[in-house]
Amino acid sequence: MCRNIRPLHNYEPATTHDEVHDAALQYVRKISGMRKPARVNEEAFNRAVEAVAAASQTLLSELVATTPPRDRAVEIERARERAALRYASGA
Numbered sequence: 001m002c003r004n005i006r007p008l009h010n011y012e013p014a015t016t017h018d019e020v021h022d023a024a025l026q027y028v029r030k031i032s033g034m035r036k037p038a039r040v041n042e043e044a045f046n047r048a049v050e051a052v053a054a055a056s057q058t059l060l061s062e063l064v065a066t067t068p069p070r071d072r073a074v075e076i077e078r079a080r081e082r083a084a085l086r087y088a089s090g091a
Contacts, residue, residue, distance in 0.1 A: 009060055012069035024053035
């Protein structure tokens with residue numbers, strides 16, 4: 001359920017609004033226990049997603065990086081390699 005919640009700070013290219021929103025959505029889904037809220041809860045759910053996204057975006061914009069930005073493509077490849085090792089050893 002939390003596959004979109006990953007580190008978003010200090011990447012090149014920079015983190016997009018959509019990535020922040022997707023992470024916020026996954027967070028709200030996790031803590032609410034709802035993938036899709038009932039109509040009566042939809043407004044509160046959507047407000048929570050927007051509030052978490054805004055707070056996350058504020059945090060990311062205020063953080064100061066002390067290391068060079070990580071290359072997103074390199075990090076994705078490393079994650080694939082770790083997953084291949086993890087799933088190959090589990091078989």
